[in-house]
Amino acid sequence: MRHRLKDVAERAGVSVKTVSNVVNGYVHVRPDTRARVEEAIAELNYRPNLSARHLRKGRTGVIALAVPELDIPYFAELARYVVTAAADFGWTVLIDQTGGGREQERVVASGITDHLIDGLIFSPLALTAEDLAGLDGTPMVLLGERVDHGPADRVVIDNVGAAREITAHLVGLGRRRIAAIGSQRTDEGASARLRLAGYADALRAAGLDYDEALVAPAPAWHRADGAAAMRGLLTSGVRPDAVFCFNDTLALGALRALHEAGLRVPEDVAVVGFDDIEDGRFSIPTLSTVAPDKAQIARLAVELLANRLDGDRTAPARELSAPYRLELRESTQTP
Amino acid sequence: MRHRLKDVAERAGVSVKTVSNVVNGYVHVRPDTRARVEEAIAELNYRPNLSARHLRKGRTGVIALAVPELDIPYFAELARYVVTAAADFGWTVLIDQTGGGREQERVVASGITDHLIDGLIFSPLALTAEDLAGLDGTPMVLLGERVDHGPADRVVIDNVGAAREITAHLVGLGRRRIAAIGSQRTDEGASARLRLAGYADALRAAGLDYDEALVAPAPAWHRADGAAAMRGLLTSGVRPDAVFCFNDTLALGALRALHEAGLRVPEDVAVVGFDDIEDGRFSIPTLSTVAPDKAQIARLAVELLANRLDGDRTAPARELSAPYRLELRESTQTP
DNA sequence: AACGTTGCCTACAACGTTGTAGAAACGAGG
DNA sequence: CCTCGTTTCTACAACGTTGTAGGCAACGTT
CATH class of the missing domain: 3.40.50.2300 (Response regulator)
Incomplete structure (x- = not known):
């Protein structure tokens, strides 16, 4: 059985919103009230419904990494670094395998972003600038150099x-x-x-x-x-x-x-x-x-995405370079 | 700008629900109405909000695959097969890297399932049967043999x-x-x-x-x-x-x-x-x-999950075996 | 002409959450 | 005792979607 804020609220004898406040760390909650709510949360093993939270807040806490093929070791290794870097921001990383075809990549770029994730780190093989032009909404960071002078933030190496x-x-x-x-x-x-x-x-x-x-x-x-x-x-x-x-x-x-x-x-x-x-x-x-410094590539990509999410979404696209040896x-x- | 059913409805001059019906392929819609709605959808580049849909329907169309490490090629190759098999059911696969530690795996098993995904295919390294016992809710298919006589469906090889x-x-x-x-x-x-x-x-x-x-x-x-x-x-x-x-x-x-x-x-x-x-x-x-027949392992896992999602969630756990050569x-x- | 059936469409409520507005309780200062 | 500000909490609405219930035509049957 899945429990909701309402169930916790009833058990703790408070309003739904008070439970929400406790869950979200709102400061003005009396210590004994907070304790009662936390006890109820523990007893019911309550976990927030991320879809509902997303619907209300517009954020999921999930970003996606789209790569052509996971069984190319470079992308698998990169994925590990991105997962690690994203964890610092409290993000979960959804990894999506595009297959590398232009049509598939377009589907991913426009489809996966549909309100399910907050942002996308995308390593395209075949996608063109036009394909990206129609995309509005979800912030995106590109890896590599495929899309020349595209409209999105990007991390490259020389x-x-x-x-x-x-x-x-x-x-x-x-x-x-x-x-x-x-x-x-x-x-x-x-x-x-x-x-x-x-x-x-x-x-x-x-x-x-x-x-x-x-x-x-x-x-x-x-x-x-x-x-x-x-x-x-x-x-x-x-x-x-x-x-x-x-x-x-x-x-x-x-x-x-x-x-x-x-x-x-x-x-x-x-x-x-x-x-x-x-x-x-x-x-x-x-x-x-x-x-190439994969850890750095991953970190830069995640940071670009974080800036885009928190900051000005209309700011001009930035391009950062990662070192190699x-x-x-x-x-x-x-x- | 993101558009909603309401925007499409206004443009097409119909109710919100009619647009929803068109999007979901409901049969009783006059051809000319359908055409008008589809035109409006195309013009606005409308895409459904998956979180809202999930909230309403209880399904996201997303399943997760949790593996210890993506840069172990076996898991990367397996991931590719799972993505392919899941596509037959119209599912998107979220790939999660646990790191293989018991605590991390427990977090994934109980955390990632929080209303974000419909089901989980899980290849655990260190997780024990007790860790899984507390999990109710999201259907899960285990790969491999770590958790003996656990409560979940499973795909193994000999x-x-x-x-x-x-x-x-x-x-x-x-x-x-x-x-x-x-x-x-x-x-x-x-x-x-x-x-x-x-x-x-x-x-x-x-x-x-x-x-x-x-x-x-x-x-x-x-x-x-x-x-x-x-x-x-x-x-x-x-x-x-x-x-x-x-x-x-x-x-x-x-x-x-x-x-x-x-x-x-x-x-x-x-x-x-x-x-x-x-x-x-x-x-x-x-x-x-x-x-091991990885394609078969992936297919069996996805099918077990599909059965669990559509069928009886309280049915006894099944164990299927995949061939090898x-x-x-x-x-x-x-x- | 009256009736039921079918096709097409709409209004409303609900999913679980959080922001807003504001009420209630309380303490401090006059 | 009253006023004011702060702390603590609650009611309500809204996010975008779909299920339910029902309305209105148009049709065929009696």
């Missing part, structure tokens, strides 16, 4: 700079035929475009040619895609001596394909990824990668 | 049988000193206890001794714990020729430790895991494992 640095690291190892895995059609992945730009930058700075044949596309960024792309590079005869994979799961797939081809990492081919997922610290060999491991270093 | 089979596979390879990684204190992990029992069964059936020194505990089931446990086994001098890790992340950590020790897998030591996470299909070597890969087979 994808171009990070890609440039990690590629430069490969150059520094003396590698000259550096492949890239993970390019996508421009309208699909902004991250792919930016990381590719950083890669090209670094090659240019080192006086190396940008060779189309060394750039392998990947429809998604799963292990299987990385393995397939690597196999493609190997059979095409371009003979890379290093590979920059646009995320770690691609890199793990590439490691697998290199292993199957009998090539040694890093002696024959050096491999780097992007994201610093836990797998890369235990793979064979361990994986050099760009490590290189994690150099076995896949680019001889033991 | 942990003992699966562990027995995979251990027998190692025996069949001619291995005689088979270690186990992942045992836990009885009050912590029921899965650990059952998998250990299956392991012991298989040894006994093969006429092998159960050797305490070959059983390594693991406080949690992460890669780092598997690596640490494996290093412990190697330095203790027990010289295993095979290892059964109680989940895949432990096994991946063990692979890493074996690699660092210069031992070959499977030639020197064969390794098997449990869960069939995606990593194991790309690790070096690929990982032999028990593959062995996935034999490189870590137990020479190429």
